[in-house]
Amino acid sequence: MELEKALPALLLVLSGLAFSTAVPAQAAAEAKPKASAPAQAPGQGTRYSEEGADTCLACHGDDAGVARIFKTKHANRGDKRTPFAGLQCEACHGPGAKHADGGDTSAINSLKDSSWVPVQDRNKVCLGCHQGNARMGWHGSAHDAIACASCHKIHAERDPVLAKATQPDTCYQCHKQQRADFQKPSAHPVRFGKLACSDCHSPHGSNAPAMLVKPTVNQTCFTCHAEKRGPFLWEHAPVAENCTLCHSAHGSPRPSLLTKTPPLLCQQCHTVAGHPAVARTGAALPANGGVGAGFVLAGSCTNCHSQVHGSNHPSGVKLMR
Numbered sequence: 385m386e387l388e389k390a391l392p393a394l395l396l397v398l399s400g401l402a403f404s405t406a407v408p409a410q411a412a413a414e415a416k417p418k419a420s421a422p423a424q425a426p427g428q429g430t431r432y433s434e435e436g437a438d439t440c441l442a443c444h445g446d447d448a449g450v451a452r453i454f455k456t457k458h459a460n461r462g463d464k465r466t467p468f469a470g471l472q473c474e475a476c477h478g479p480g481a482k483h484a485d486g487g488d489t490s491a492i493n494s495l496k497d498s499s500w501v502p503v504q505d506r507n508k509v510c511l512g513c514h515q516g517n518a519r520m521g522w523h524g525s526a527h528d529a530i531a532c533a534s535c536h537k538i539h540a541e542r543d544p545v546l547a548k549a550t551q552p553d554t555c556y557q558c559h560k561q562q563r564a565d566f567q568k569p570s571a572h573p574v575r576f577g578k579l580a581c582s583d584c585h586s587p588h589g590s591n592a593p594a595m596l597v598k599p600t601v602n603q604t605c606f607t608c609h610a611e612k613r614g615p616f617l618w619e620h621a622p623v624a625e626n627c628t629l630c631h632s633a634h635g636s637p638r639p640s641l642l643t644k645t646p647p648l649l650c651q652q653c654h655t656v657a658g659h660p661a662v663a664r665t666g667a668a669l670p671a672n673g674g675v676g677a678g679f680v681l682a683g684s685c686t687n688c689h690s691q692v693h694g695s696n697h698p699s700g701v702k703l704m705r
């Protein structure tokens with residue numbers, strides 16, 4: 385056990401040493417070894433292949449699935465930052481000379497979920513070039529235990545997770561409940577490709593709850609529903625506090641994404657006993673004399689209190705106009 389744990393660390397050290405001698409001269413010039421070279425598969429060794437991608441393509445060249453990488457930004461050799469301007473295939477898969485000797489799969493970091501290499505070390509490969517900007521919040525985020533490659537298809541001409549229409553299917557692989565939510569009668573039109581999970585969530589982590597793109601739920605909603613922001617002359621306190629007090633963010637069996645149907649929705653916070661103005665509005669008094677039932681019969685609280693998000697009408701204090 386102890387030895388198994390120590391071995392990758394040992395290889396790390398070795399690879400650091402071997403790097404300067406075994407790497408092709410051109411590649412070494414362009415891709416400086418990172419301070420923390422990625423860990424490797426147990427039998428991987430430390431030697432890079434002699435001819436870079438050409439070595440690999442001798443066997444993998446006929447595999448259309450592999451070759452599609454040449455249609456991606458990673459293969460842009462004119463951009464010095466890309467893998468193909470440096471160690472090429474081995475910039476991601478690690479030293480591959482030993483594997484290239486005979487195709488031993490235990491001698492290559494496949495970067496797949498079935499890989500020998502722990503997730504954190506697989507991700508280091510990518511983070512070595514992509515630590516900045518959006519990935520600042522990665523470590524400590526809810527996703528930092530999953531692999532970059534669980535979402536990103538690197539050998540695809542178009543990475544499905546980057547397109548609105550195909551992104552949700554990637555997320556649903558792990559988030560089954562959300563798939564069900566977005567099928568409900570009232571739902572944000574994610575199903576129709578009109579908005580994506582990443583319009584509301586930062587998949588690489590953020591400081592907000594639920595990795596939202598903005599610091600709060602409401603600020604996230606306002607990016608598209610600006611008219612609900614106000615300021616209103618007559619505010620409705622829960623609206624300013626948190627939209628999800630009344631709405632499901634994803635989907636609901638009730639109209640308008642509501643968490644409950646009025647009057648129940650409203651009665652979570654407002655008691656109907658003592659509701660005023662029955663006579664003035666002409667609402668029928670219930671036969672049993674109970675006040676609340678009258679308003680239930682009147683249909684819905686929002687029939688009268690239609691400005692439930694707030695009102696700018698001078699006499700809108702009761703949110704009725």
Ligand code: HEC
Pocket residue numbers: 433436437439440441442443444473474477479480481483484485486487488489490492493494495496
């Ligand atoms: C002598 C032929 C040969 C050469 C050269 C070769 N491979 Fe492979 N490779 C194979 C075979 C065989 C397999 C296993 C079957 C398959 O997945 O296609 C394989 C599998 C792989 C896998 C998947 C491993 C897994 O666990 O599923 C990766 C990644 C890979 N090769 C990368 C490379 C890279 C990078 C190079 C160049 C450094 C390279 N190969 C050179 C024959 C070769």
Ligand code: HEC
Pocket residue numbers: 437440441444449450453458467468472473474475476477494495496533536537538539540
């Ligand atoms: C930018 C990083 C990156 C580069 C560069 C790269 N790969 Fe990969 N490769 C991956 C990842 C990640 C996977 C895991 C599966 C996936 O996401 O498609 C993978 C998977 C593979 C597989 C396994 C495919 C399978 O479905 O079993 C092979 C074989 C492979 N790569 C070969 C190559 C060869 C050959 C090259 C160079 C021409 C190369 N890769 C360059 C990241 C890379």
Ligand code: HEC
Pocket residue numbers: 457458463465466467470475476495509510511512513514532533536538543546
């Ligand atoms: C050697 C550096 C390097 C490595 C290693 C690397 N990338 Fe990249 N990646 C780049 C560069 C450079 C770009 C192009 C950026 C641009 O155009 O602004 C890029 C682009 C991307 C993009 C955007 C693609 C698009 O079409 O817009 C994604 C997603 C990505 N990389 C994910 C990964 C993942 C996941 C890994 C690890 C399996 C990885 N990268 C490994 C350098 C690298």
Ligand code: HEC
Pocket residue numbers: 507510511514517518519522527530531532533534535536545546551582586587588
């Ligand atoms: C939960 C799924 C998921 C995981 C895991 C994930 N990404 Fe992404 N990534 C996305 C989505 C969705 C986008 C496009 C939306 C966006 O830009 O926020 C994206 C965009 C990118 C881009 C291109 C745009 C940009 O921000 O530069 C890069 C590069 C990238 N990811 C790298 C990575 C790396 C590196 C990792 C692993 C440390 C990783 N991703 C893990 C879902 C994911």
Ligand code: HEC
Pocket residue numbers: 526527530534535545551554555556557558559581582585587593594595
């Ligand atoms: C490989 C599995 C996997 C994939 C794919 C995946 N996630 Fe996750 N996600 C997780 C895990 C694990 C957690 C943390 C545990 C949990 O809350 O279920 C998580 C948590 C989350 C959370 C809650 C964060 C929090 O702080 O409560 C959000 C939001 C999220 N994921 C969005 C997405 C989006 C958007 C995508 C697609 C771009 C996606 N996920 C793809 C595994 C995945």
Ligand code: HEC
Pocket residue numbers: 552555556559562566572574579580581582583584585594596601604628633634
């Ligand atoms: C319109 C904005 C929006 C969209 C689009 C969206 N989410 Fe969310 N999501 C939220 C909000 C807001 C929360 C926090 C809910 C709360 O606090 O009650 C959340 C919470 C989550 C959570 C944490 C668990 C939970 O349900 O509270 C996961 C996981 C998640 N979303 C995944 C996804 C996935 C996957 C997609 C795309 C298929 C997606 N979301 C699309 C706004 C959105």
Ligand code: HEC
Pocket residue numbers: 569570571572573578579583584601604605606607608609627628631632633639640641
């Ligand atoms: C990226 C843009 C975007 C964001 C962010 C967003 N929405 Fe929406 N919202 C939409 C779109 C598009 C529709 C559908 C409008 C239509 O069908 O005419 C919609 C519809 C709605 C509806 C009406 C649903 C129905 O069935 O009638 C409600 C309620 C709603 N959103 C609440 C929210 C809440 C709460 C948030 C924050 C958690 C939020 N939205 C964030 C774009 C967004």
Ligand code: HEC
Pocket residue numbers: 602605606609612613620622623624626627628629630631640642646686690692693
């Ligand atoms: C006190 C409960 C409550 C809160 C909090 C609330 N809403 Fe609503 N919302 C409703 C009700 C009730 C409806 C249905 C209105 C109707 O049937 O006339 C609705 C409808 C909507 C609609 C669709 C119809 C329209 O008016 O455009 C959107 C969009 C919406 N809300 C967004 C939001 C946003 C964004 C927030 C947070 C800033 C929010 N709501 C907070 C109760 C609430």
Ligand code: HEC
Pocket residue numbers: 620621622629630646649650651652653654685686689692701702703
């Ligand atoms: C999460 C709790 C909550 C929910 C749900 C809620 N409200 Fe309120 N509502 C409040 C609070 C808090 C106030 C401010 C009370 C105050 O200032 O005394 C308020 C104020 C009001 C007022 C104005 C009262 C006044 O004296 O000016 C009306 C009318 C109202 N709500 C109607 C509704 C209706 C209709 C619904 C359902 C669509 C609803 N509320 C749902 C918490 C809620």
Ligand code: HEC
Pocket residue numbers: 647650651654656659660661662664665667679680682683684685686687688689702
């Ligand atoms: C038939 C129209 C009507 C219906 C239906 C109705 N209300 Fe009212 N509501 C009123 C009127 C009128 C007032 C008092 C206006 C005033 O005093 O100026 C009022 C006042 C209120 C107030 C403020 C109480 C106060 O002490 O000033 C709240 C809170 C309220 N309603 C909530 C609700 C809730 C919750 C429902 C649904 C269970 C509901 N209303 C249904 C007409 C209605």
